Amino acid sequence: MANANQTLPEFLLLGFSDLKALQGPLFWVVLLVYLVTLLGNFLIILLTQVSPALCSPMYFFLRHLSMVEVLYITDIVPRTLADLASPHPRAISFWGCAAQMYNFIVLGISECCLLTAMAYDRYVAICRPLHYSTLMSQQACVAMVGISWLMGIITATTHSSLIFTLPFPSRPIIPHFLCDILPVLRLASAGKHRSEISVMTATVVFIMVPFSLIVTSYARILGAILAMASTQSRRKLFSTCSSHLLVVSLFFGTASITYIRPREGSSVTTDRILSLFYTIITPMLNLIIYTLRNKEVTRALRHVVKRQVPSP
Secondary structure (H helix, E strand, O other): OOOOOOOOOOEEEOOOOOOHHHHHHHHHHHHHHHHHHHHHHHHHHHHHHHOHHHOOHHHHHHHHHHHHHHHHHHHHHHHHHHHHHOOOOEEEOHHHHHHHHHHHHHHHHHHHHHHHHHHHHHHHHHHOHHHHHHHOOHHHHHHHHHHHHHHHHHHHHHHHHHHOOOOOOOOOEEOOOOOOHHHHHOOOOOOHHHHHHHHHHHHHHHHHHHHHHHHHHHHHHHHHHHOOOOHHHHHHHHHHHHHHHHHHHHHHHHHHHHHHOOOOOOOHHHHHHHHHHHHHHHHHHHHHHHHHOOHHHHHHHHHHHHHHOOOO
């Protein structure tokens, strides 16, 4: 990525070092959220592997979404915890910063695509039930997951190559707690225009296009549900779809605010709070939504617990 004749700079991540009174409480909050998110997602992965009730394509996608969430939060939180435990800002190497951003983009784009695949699954199940077994075959589901990862890898490779070949100051300071695209890009000394166009193009393609597809899918699903005669069937389908809709709203809402809102008037503190929410808090909220609001998951969990714990 970098020019062979150029000395690679170290980046200084400021994190929350200017908010010393909050560093201690934030450390424990972030640690608790991290542990809950890890344990919960590992539980979903296990349940969707062993429970016969959770073997449909929807839970196949949910299992892969949980895998992405585990990797996504692990790419960010351990480093953030180490920074919060330190009284001073800590440096991150050029390649360490590049690796964190690369993984962050791969996993973020993969999650966008997986959420879109899950919306398509619900659309086919409700609007085209007679074709469901054909359109959502095992091969089709595996292909969708593979394409999700491929889109993430292509986007991350493109962005990282463009950004980390730019010239940076000898000691660039990132007013953030992670090597996110925009904070790093703003530090470049020259040649940012091409990378900014690339970032904006990717934002439109991987935030607005998937979100539009999901909204279109759910508009058709809503029409199909309202046309049903049975109130009980309508209620069941609304319950099934509401979990995914909440997760989609959280993910795309926070991503849109972060990457599409005007740069003018935004503050460093606001940027960090938004990033903290969508990188650390949102994965935990996704977990809560998919477990507490999903009756099939909670039923499968009770069934597994009953099998493991013998009755007195």
